[in-house]
Amino acid sequence: MKIGIVGFAGSGKSTVFQWITGVKPDPAASQRGQVGIAKIPDDRLTWLSNLFKPKKTTPAVIEFMDTPGLVQTEQRDNPRRLGIIRDADGLLVVLNGYGGGDLAQELVKFREELLFADLQIVTNRIAKLEDQLARKKNRPAKEREADEFELVLLKRIVKALEEEQSLANVSLKEEEEKSVRSFQLLLLKPQVVLANIGDAQIGQALPEKLLQSAADAQTAPAKLELELEELSAEDRQTFMQDLGLKELTRDRTLREIYRAMKRIVFFTVGEDECRAWGIPQGVDAVTGAGEIHTDLSRGFVRAEVVGYEDFRKVGSMKEAKTHGVYRLEGKTYIVKDGDIMHILAST
Ligand SMILES: Nc1nc2c(ncn2[C@@H]2O[C@H](COP(=O)(O)OP(=O)(O)O)[C@@H](O)[C@H]2O)c(=O)[nH]1
Numbered sequence: 159m160k161i162g163i164v165g166f167a168g169s170g171k172s173t174v175f176q177w178i179t180g181v182k183p184d185p186a187a188s189q190r191g192q193v194g195i196a197k198i199p200d201d202r203l204t205w206l207s208n209l210f211k212p213k214k215t216t217p218a219v220i221e222f223m224d225t226p227g228l229v230q231t232e233q234r235d236n237p238r239r240l241g242i243i244r245d246a247d248g249l250l251v252v253l254n255g256y257g258g259g260d261l262a263q264e265l266v267k268f269r270e271e272l273l274f275a276d277l278q279i280v281t282n283r284i285a286k287l288e289d290q291l292a293r294k295k296n297r298p299a300k301e302r303e304a305d306e307f308e309l310v311l312l313k314r315i316v317k318a319l320e321e322e323q324s325l326a327n328v329s330l331k332e333e334e335e336k337s338v339r340s341f342q343l344l345l346l347k348p349q350v351v352l353a354n355i356g357d358a359q360i361g362q363a364l365p366e367k368l369l370q371s372a373a374d375a376q377t378a379p380a381k382l383e384l385e386l387e388e389l390s391a392e393d394r395q396t397f398m399q400d401l402g403l404k405e406l407t408r409d410r411t412l413r414e415i416y417r418a419m420k421r422i423v424f425f426t427v428g429e430d431e432c433r434a435w436g437i438p439q440g441v442d443a444v445t446g447a448g449e450i451h452t453d454l455s456r457g458f459v460r461a462e463v464v465g466y467e468d469f470r471k472v473g474s475m476k477e478a479k480t481h482g483v484y485r486l487e488g489k490t491y492i493v494k495d496g497d498i499m500h501i502l503a504s505t
């Protein structure tokens with residue numbers, strides 16, 4: 159899972175990148191998309207690790223990519239600049255919350271850039287398809303039908319882009335999703351909006367107008383929290399109290415991003431390793447097993463499953479069996495967030 163950190167130049171993308179991944183931003187590298195890994199904090203994994211005392215504890219991760227960002231005065235160049243995030247699974251949109259600008263307006267402008275870039279791709283493709291349908295009349299019916307199918311779909315997408323400036327309400331069937339997947343449309347990617355605020359904005363609510371277009375928008379004093387990290391725990395407490403900062407927001411922000419990207423985790427536990435495996439919401443047990451190893455998905459027989467909350471009450475797999483919370487599930491079982499799983503496979 160890769161998330162592109164996007165926004166206008168100077169909004170604080172590189173600051174957020176460092177805050178979230180701990181990787182020092184390199185302006186030259188960010189031109190090509192600098193990547194860093196963030197571990198997703200999970201109290202459940204910590205609890206399991208305290209119980210099993212494994213040699214290794216491995217959290218779920220997200221890869222973040224810092225990008226150079228867009229320039230308001232060079233709008234014609236922005237689609238090219240956005241090319242860098244075409245293969246990202248989601249977007250973290252960083253707004254400049256420290257400079258005193260209108261955040262709702264900034265988000266509108268940024269989304270217009272995404273819209274402009276997507277429209278360019280879709281309308282180019284439409285022109286190509288129409289041309290092909292008009293000129294090559296003797297192609298096999300199957301080919302023509304495929305083109306027509308795509309054309310109708312793309313026109314529907316253009317309509318939504320032009321009228322609603324969003325693809326949020328375009329529900330695509332599986333076949334349609336497949337047909338447009340290769341265009342990597344930016345407005346089809348899940349977005350998390352993050353206002354990068356300064357010391358002066360701590361404790362202030364986000365503008366109502368911004369929340370109307372991004373209900374789950376997050377707030378973070380990223381630069382300040384980066385600076386706080388360099389202090390001793392004691393000094394940090396004092397500073398945080400003085401600033402009216404109750405807690406560091408990074409963990410919460412990461413969990414929120416994970417949730418917004420519709421990811422869940424299941425756990426594997428043992429004396430060697432306790433690990434959180436990240437998977438998309440709604441996948442079945444075979445797919446989940448494949449995340450661990452392709453052999454486990456190929457030879458999948460059954461999954462032993464105990465939900466985290468149940469496990470916490472009983473404390474061991476053995477007790478889970480006697481208390482009736484241990485289950486054997488088959489290939490099509492839809493994995494739930496927090497499941498503790500042991501995959502049984504034939505090799
Ligand atoms: N005062 C203040 N400056 C900030 C804050 N966040 C970022 N900056 C500064 O704004 C400039 C641009 O930040 P940067 O993260 O490089 O933005 P990017 O262009 O989006 O990557 C840098 O000089 C940062 O130190 C903040 O919260 N408060």
Ligand SMILES: [Mg+2]
Binds near residue numbers: 171173188225
């Ligand atoms: Mg930068």
